[in-house]
Amino acid sequence: xxxxxxxxxxxxxFRGPATTAPLGVELSERETPVHPDTRRRAPxxxxxxxxxxxxxxxxxxxxxxxxxxxxxxxDDLRGRVRAAADxxxxxxxxxxxALASPEGNRTVGLICHDVGDPYFAGIAGGVMxxxxxxxxxxMLASTFREPAREIAYVSMxxxxxxxxxxxxxxxFQDRAWERAMxxxxxxxxxxxxRVAVVSRHRSMRVDTVQPENRAGAAALAASxxxxxxxxxxxxxxxxxxxxxxxxxxxxxxxxxRAGITLERVVRGAFTREGGHAAARQLLASGGSRxxxxxxxxxxxxxxxxxxxxxxxVRVPEDMSLAGFDDIPVVREVSPPLTTVALPLTEMGEQVxxxxxxxxxxxxxxxxxxxEGNVVLRxxxxxxxxx
Amino acid sequence: xxxxxxxxxxxxxFRGPATTAPLGVELSERETPVHPDTRRRAPxxxxxxxxxxxxxxxxxxxxxxxxxxxxxxxDDLRGRVRAAADxxxxxxxxxxxALASPEGNRTVGLICHDVGDPYFAGIAGGVMxxxxxxxxxxMLASTFREPAREIAYVSMxxxxxxxxxxxxxxxFQDRAWERAMxxxxxxxxxxxxRVAVVSRHRSMRVDTVQPENRAGAAALAASxxxxxxxxxxxxxxxxxxxxxxxxxxxxxxxxxRAGITLERVVRGAFTREGGHAAARQLLASGGSRxxxxxxxxxxxxxxxxxxxxxxxVRVPEDMSLAGFDDIPVVREVSPPLTTVALPLTEMGEQVxxxxxxxxxxxxxxxxxxxEGNVVLRxxxxxxxxx
DNA sequence: ACCTTACCAGAAAGCGCTTTCTGAAAGCGC
DNA sequence: GCGCTTTCAGAAAGCGCTTTCTGGTAAGGT
Numbered sequence: 001x002x003x004x005x006x007x008x009x010x011x012x013x014f015r016g017p018a019t020t021a022p023l024g025v026e027l028s029e030r031e032t033p034v035h036p037d038t039r040r041r042a043p044x045x046x047x048x049x050x051x052x053x054x055x056x057x058x059x060x061x062x063x064x065x066x067x068x069x070x071x072x073x074x075d076d077l078r079g080r081v082r083a084a085a086d087x088x089x090x091x092x093x094x095x096x097x098a099l100a101s102p103e104g105n106r107t108v109g110l111i112c113h114d115v116g117d118p119y120f121a122g123i124a125g126g127v128m129x130x131x132x133x134x135x136x137x138x139m140l141a142s143t144f145r146e147p148a149r150e151i152a153y154v155s156m157x158x159x160x161x162x163x164x165x166x167x168x169x170x171x172f173q174d175r176a177w178e179r180a181m182x183x184x185x186x187x188x189x190x191x192x193x194r195v196a197v198v199s200r201h202r203s204m205r206v207d208t209v210q211p212e213n214r215a216g217a218a219a220l221a222a223s224x225x226x227x228x229x230x231x232x233x234x235x236x237x238x239x240x241x242x243x244x245x246x247x248x249x250x251x252x253x254x255x256x257r258a259g260i261t262l263e264r265v266v267r268g269a270f271t272r273e274g275g276h277a278a279a280r281q282l283l284a285s286g287g288s289r290x291x292x293x294x295x296x297x298x299x300x301x302x303x304x305x306x307x308x309x310x311x312x313v314r315v316p317e318d319m320s321l322a323g324f325d326d327i328p329v330v331r332e333v334s335p336p337l338t339t340v341a342l343p344l345t346e347m348g349e350q351v352x353x354x355x356x357x358x359x360x361x362x363x364x365x366x367x368x369x370x371e372g373n374v375v376l377r378x379x380x381x382x383x384x385x386x
Numbered sequence: 387x388x389x390x391x392x393x394x395x396x397x398x399x400f401r402g403p404a405t406t407a408p409l410g411v412e413l414s415e416r417e418t419p420v421h422p423d424t425r426r427r428a429p430x431x432x433x434x435x436x437x438x439x440x441x442x443x444x445x446x447x448x449x450x451x452x453x454x455x456x457x458x459x460x461d462d463l464r465g466r467v468r469a470a471a472d473x474x475x476x477x478x479x480x481x482x483x484a485l486a487s488p489e490g491n492r493t494v495g496l497i498c499h500d501v502g503d504p505y506f507a508g509i510a511g512g513v514m515x516x517x518x519x520x521x522x523x524x525m526l527a528s529t530f531r532e533p534a535r536e537i538a539y540v541s542m543x544x545x546x547x548x549x550x551x552x553x554x555x556x557x558f559q560d561r562a563w564e565r566a567m568x569x570x571x572x573x574x575x576x577x578x579x580r581v582a583v584v585s586r587h588r589s590m591r592v593d594t595v596q597p598e599n600r601a602g603a604a605a606l607a608a609s610x611x612x613x614x615x616x617x618x619x620x621x622x623x624x625x626x627x628x629x630x631x632x633x634x635x636x637x638x639x640x641x642x643r644a645g646i647t648l649e650r651v652v653r654g655a656f657t658r659e660g661g662h663a664a665a666r667q668l669l670a671s672g673g674s675r676x677x678x679x680x681x682x683x684x685x686x687x688x689x690x691x692x693x694x695x696x697x698x699v700r701v702p703e704d705m706s707l708a709g710f711d712d713i714p715v716v717r718e719v720s721p722p723l724t725t726v727a728l729p730l731t732e733m734g735e736q737v738x739x740x741x742x743x744x745x746x747x748x749x750x751x752x753x754x755x756x757e758g759n760v761v762l763r764x765x766x767x768x769x770x771x772x
Numbered sequence: 773a774c775c776t777t778a779c780c781a782g783a784a785a786g787c788g789c790t791t792t793c794t795g796a797a798a799g800c801g802c
Numbered sequence: 803g804c805g806c807t808t809t810c811a812g813a814a815a816g817c818g819c820t821t822t823c824t825g826g827t828a829a830g831g832t
Contacts, residue, residue, distance in 0.1 A: 046577060048818060059782045064820060071821095072780065089573045094545040095481040095491065096818035099787045103820095105481065107525070107546075115501060116511040125502040128528040132535065137542055139493070140526040142514040149518065156523055159480040160493075187475045191432060302718055309720075332688055334695075334720045434788060445812045450790060457791095458810065482788035485817045489790095 126348020512734020
C-alpha cells in the first residue's frame with residue numbers, strides 16, 4: 001500500500017468560473033498521526049449515559065440527575081459521576097434529551113432570503129448574539145428568494161422542534177405562496193410554537209418587528225425638500241412587497257406635504273444590480289431629469305450610485321441620491337449615502353426576544369415598531385441650479 | 387376583560403443607543419383571529435406517527451414505511467397513510483428519527499467568528515447553498531472571536547450529532563485554546579464525526595480548504611512592483627494567525643524577488659477599524675512615506691482607505707492601496723480596491739463537500755488549495771514621482 | 773424501642789420513531 | 803392440490819435520555 005504517497009489531483013467539479021479569472025485548485029492528501037495520549041479508550045460510536053453510570057457505579061437515573069442537577073444527589077456520588085463523565089468524554093445526545101424532556105431542545109430557526117445580503121447579515125448578527133447569550137443554537141436557512149424553499153424550511157424547522165421560527169424580510173409577491181406559508185405556520189403556532197417576523201405584513205397575526213417605513217420615508221422626503229429639491233424620482237422594488245409599498249407611499253406623503261408630486265418611479269429588482277439597472281433606465285428615459293433620487297433600499301442605492309458614476313452624473317452636484325436601511329457599505333462609498341438608518345442588530349435581538357417571550361398563539365400578537373432616523377451624508381446636497 | 391384594548395407600552399430594555407440617533411420604539415398588541423376552516427382538529431401537542439397509523443387503520447410500521455418509502459407498501463395502504471398524514475398535518479419528529487435511525491440527522495454545524503463580516507458571509511453563503519441542495523439544515527454559530535464560545539459551540543454541535551462541523555477562519559492566538567479545541571474535536575473525529583476547516587492551520591489533521599495566501603500575496607507584490615513601486619508598507623493583523631503570517635511572508639517574498647526589502651509593517655486588529663487605525667499610525671510615523679500599502683485583508687483595506695482619505699492622501703495618486711479576499715464592498719468604494727480575489731462562495735461549497743465525503747478520521751485528510759487571483763483596480767497606479 | 777418523616781438511589785415507563793423479526797397470505801411449479 | 807418461495811403487514815425491540823414511582827435507610831418525635 002502506498003499509504004505514504006502524497007497523491008495530487010485536480011479537483012473534479014468546480015462550479016462556475018472564478019469571478020475574475022480561472023483559478024487553480026489543487027487537492028492533496030496527508031496522513032493523520034494518532035496522538036499517543038488520546039488513545040485511552042476504544043472509540044465506541046458514542047459514549048452513552050449508561051456507560052457513564054456503569055463506570056461510576058451508580059444507576060442511570062442518578063447519573064442523569066448528577067449531571068443535570070435536576071435533583072439532590074449525594075456529593076460523593078455526584079463526584080464519581082462527573083469524573084466518569086469526563087474520563088469517558090461523555091457528550092449527551094441532544095436528540096434523546098429533546099425526546100425525553102418536555103422542555104424540548106435549545107434551538108431556534110432563522111429563515112432569511114440570503115445571508116450574503118448585508119441587511120440580513122446585520123439582523124442575523126443580532127439574532128446570533130442574543131441566541132449566544134441564552135445558549136441557543138441557531139439553525140439558519142437561506143431561501144435564495146425561492147418561496148418553495150422557504151416553505152420547505154418551515155417544515156424542516158417544525159420537524160426539528162425549534163423553540164421559535166424567525167422570518168426575516170418581506171414576503172413574496174405571490175399571494176398563493178403566502179397562503180401556503182400561513183397554512184404551514186398556523187398549526188405550528190396553534191401547537192404552541194413561537195413565530196416572529198421582521199418587516200413582514202402577514203395575514204396571520206404573529207409577533208412582528210416592524211420598521212416604520214412609511215414615516216421614515218416621509219421624514220427623508222422632508223429633509224430632501226428642505227435641501228431645495230423639487231423634482232424627484234424613486235428607484236422602487238417589487239411593488240407587492242409591503243416594505244416597498246410603504247416606503248414609496250411614505251415618500252409620496254412627505255413630498256405631498258410640501259405640495260410636490262412624485263414625478264417618476266422606476267421599478268427594479270431588490271438587489272444591487274436591480275438598483276443599477278433602474279438607475280440606468282431612469283437616465284435613459286427622456287424628459288427633465290430629477291434632481292434627487294430615492295432608492296427604496298441601500299443595496300439598490302449602491303447599485304444606482306455606480307450606475308450614475310458610470311454615466312458621468314456627479315453625486316450630489318448633478319443629482320442627489322438617498323437610500324434606506326443604513327447598511328455598513330453606505331458609509332464606505334463616496335460620497336457616503338444619505339439614508340434612513342435602521343438599527344439592524346437591535347432588530348435581530350428584538351425579534352428573537354419577542355418570539356421567545358410567550359407562545360405566539362396566546363390570543364394576541366405584539367408589534368414592535370422601529371423608528372428610522374434620517375442620516376444626511378455626502379450623497380445629498382442642494383439641487384444643481386441653486 | 388378588556389381583551390380588545392390596544393395597549394401600548396414602551397419596550398422596557400433596549401440595549402445600547404442607536405447608531406446615529408436615539409430611536410423611538412413602540413410596542414402594541416393586537417388580537418389573533420382564529421381562521422375558521424383551520425379549526426379541523428384539536429391542536430394536540432404534536433401529531434405522532436401513531437395517530438396517523440391509527441387514522442389510516444394500519445400499523446405504526448406500515449405508516450413509517452409508507453411515508454419514508456423504506457420498503458414496499460401496497461398502493462392502497464400507502465394512499466391511506468399519506469391522506470391521513472396530511473389530514474392530521476403530521477410532521478415527523480426529527481429527534482425521534484435521529485435517535486431511531488443510524489443515519490442520524492440532517493444537520494451540519496458551521497462555526498465562524500462573525501456572520502456580519504463579509505468574508506465569512508461569503509463563505510457561509512456557499513455553505514448554505516450547498517446545504518440547501520442536499521436538504522441539510524445548517525446550525526450557525528458566531529463566536530464573536532471568543533475562544534471559550536468556540537469550544538462551547540463545538541460541544542453543542544457534538545451533542546446535536548451534527549453530520550459535520552465546519553470551522554471557518556484562522557484559529558486563535560492563544561495556543562492553549564487551540565489545544566482545548568483539539569481535545570474537543572479529537573474524540574468527535576475518532577468517533578466518525580466529520581470536520582473540515584477553511585484557512586486554519588491546525589495541529590490536528592482535518593480536511594482543509596486552504597487559500598494560497600503566500601503565493602497570492604507574492605503575486606500581488608510582483609504586480610505592484612511592475613507598476614513601478616519600490617517603497618512598501620504592510621498593514622498587518624495579529625501575527626500569530628497563519629493567514630496573516632503567510633500573506634506577510636508571501637508579500638515579502640514577492641518583493642524580495644525584485645530585490646526590494648519591505649520597509650514597514652504596522653499591526654492592527656482584523657477589522658475595518660483596525661485597518662483605519664493602522665493606516666493612521668503609518669501616516670503619523672515619520673520617515674519616507676511608502677508609495678504603496680498592502681492591507682492583509684480587504685476589511686482592513688477599506689478602513690485604511692477611509693483613513694487615507696481623511697488624511698488628504700489621494701489614492702492612487704499619492705499612494706497605492708491593495709487588499710486581499712475580494713469581498714463585495716471593495717468594488718463599491720472609490721477608487722475600487724486592487725486585491726487578491728478568493729472565490730468565497732466556492733470555498734464554502736467546497737468545505738462542506740470535503741467534510742461530507744468520508745469520515746475525517748479515515749487515516750488521511752485532504753487539503754484543497756485555492757489559488758487567488760490578483761485583480762488590479764483603481765486603487766493602485768504608478769508611484770507619485772513617475 | 774416504635775413509628776413517622778425526609779431523603780435519595782434505583783427500577784421502569786415512556787418520548788416518537790426505525791427496523792428487525794415473525795407470520796399470514798398469495799403466487800408458482802410439479 | 804401440496805409444498806415451495808415471495809410479498810408485505812404487524813408486533814416488538816430498541817435508540818439515549820428524563821422522570822415518575824417505589825422502596826430502603828437514616829433521622830427525628832414520642
